[in-house]
Amino acid sequence: MQKVHIIKIGGALIDDKKSLKAFLEQFSQIGGAKILIHGGGKIAETLAEKLKITQTMIDGRRITNKKTLKLVTMVYAGRINKNIVAKLQSFNCNAMGFSGADGNLIQAEKRQHPTINFGFVGDINEKSINHELITNMINLGLVPVFSAITHDKKGNLLNTNADTIAGTIAQALSKNFETELLFCFDKNGVLENVEDENSNLKTINKTEFSELKSQGKFHKGILPKLENAFKAKENGVQKVSLINEKKLSDQIKQGNEGTEICL
Numbered sequence: 719m720q721k722v723h724i725i726k727i728g729g730a731l732i733d734d735k736k737s738l739k740a741f742l743e744q745f746s747q748i749g750g751a752k753i754l755i756h757g758g759g760k761i762a763e764t765l766a767e768k769l770k771i772t773q774t775m776i777d778g779r780r781i782t783n784k785k786t787l788k789l790v791t792m793v794y795a796g797r798i799n800k801n802i803v804a805k806l807q808s809f810n811c812n813a814m815g816f817s818g819a820d821g822n823l824i825q826a827e828k829r830q831h832p833t834i835n836f837g838f839v840g841d842i843n844e845k846s847i848n849h850e851l852i853t854n855m856i857n858l859g860l861v862p863v864f865s866a867i868t869h870d871k872k873g874n875l876l877n878t879n880a881d882t883i884a885g886t887i888a889q890a891l892s893k894n895f896e897t898e899l900l901f902c903f904d905k906n907g908v909l910e911n912v913e914d915e916n917s918n919l920k921t922i923n924k925t926e927f928s929e930l931k932s933q934g935k936f937h938k939g940i941l942p943k944l945e946n947a948f949k950a951k952e953n954g955v956q957k958v959s960l961i962n963e964k965k966l967s968d969q970i971k972q973g974n975e976g977t978e979i980c981l
């Protein structure tokens with residue numbers, strides 16, 4: 719089976735020009751098929767503050783009203799996505815940048831919640847992913863770069879968590895490819911103590927996750943990341959790890975960086 723690396727990067731890295739460039743250079747050097755998924759929550763947050771558009775996060779998801787949807791579409795599918803593609807081109811990586819509306823690549827459903835109005839937030843599952851088109855792009859030697867914007871096929875754009883997009887694309891591709899999913903972020907993996915950079919776990923299974931969660935060891939963005947990581951592993955993705963974004967090349971060469979998800 720052909721191997722594909724599915725790699726996700728988030729807000730803090732994207733906000734740091736030098737680190738982003740260094741990361742994209744490492745990414746462009748990965749041999750074989752690869753896909754990049756990016757968020758950009760931190761940049762959206764900063765711009766929203768400047769424009770005085772109040773932001774609310776619930777369970778790691780951004781409440782997305784009309785104004786916020788306009789903003790995140792410009793930031794994620796526009797500025798960030800095109801900047802990443804241009805940088806990858808400078809490293810001779812033939813990247814193409816997308817929202818989920820392009821080529822009907824990711825068709826989401828507007829989130830329905832009994833008590834909370836999430837606004838234009840899109841939920842997705844494996845069936846949402848146009849894996850045939852992604853496979854065709856891979857076979858052409860192209861490198862797809864996905865932003866966190868999806869659509870509902872009724873003319874609306876939706877905002878979808880980038881960790882969820884990465885996990886779901888990996889799941890959808892795992893039927894026809896050997897898939898390795900890497901969540902790259904600013905820590906050395908899952909930390910037992912978030913204050914101690916050296917407390918990273920080599921592996922984590924579902925029982926350990928539940929125990930640490932109930933002990934209050936996880937805060938902020940790590941929870942949705944881990945939930946998406948376990949879901950992907952449970953649904954056929956061969957290897958799933960959370961690694962430091964500076965260690966991407968080492969992970970590709972040796973495969974033992976950060977924290978590997980086990981069942």
Ligand SMILES: Nc1ncnc2c1ncn2[C@@H]1O[C@H](COP(=O)(O)OP(=O)(O)O)[C@@H](O)[C@H]1O
Nearest residue numbers: 728729730903905908909912935936937939940
């Ligand atoms: N136990 C933990 N191990 C690692 N990171 C943790 C932990 N608890 C909380 N975090 C926080 O989660 C953050 C990663 O989530 P987030 O900032 O949303 O990432 P991204 O924007 O890359 O998706 C880390 O920077 C860290 O501050």
Ligand SMILES: CC(=O)N[C@@H](CCC(=O)OP(=O)(O)O)C(=O)O
Nearest residue numbers: 728729757758759779780866880
């Ligand atoms: C619905 C929802 O929450 N969408 C996310 C999409 C961006 C994202 O996931 O960005 P990071 O990876 O940088 O956190 C948001 O707007 O924050």
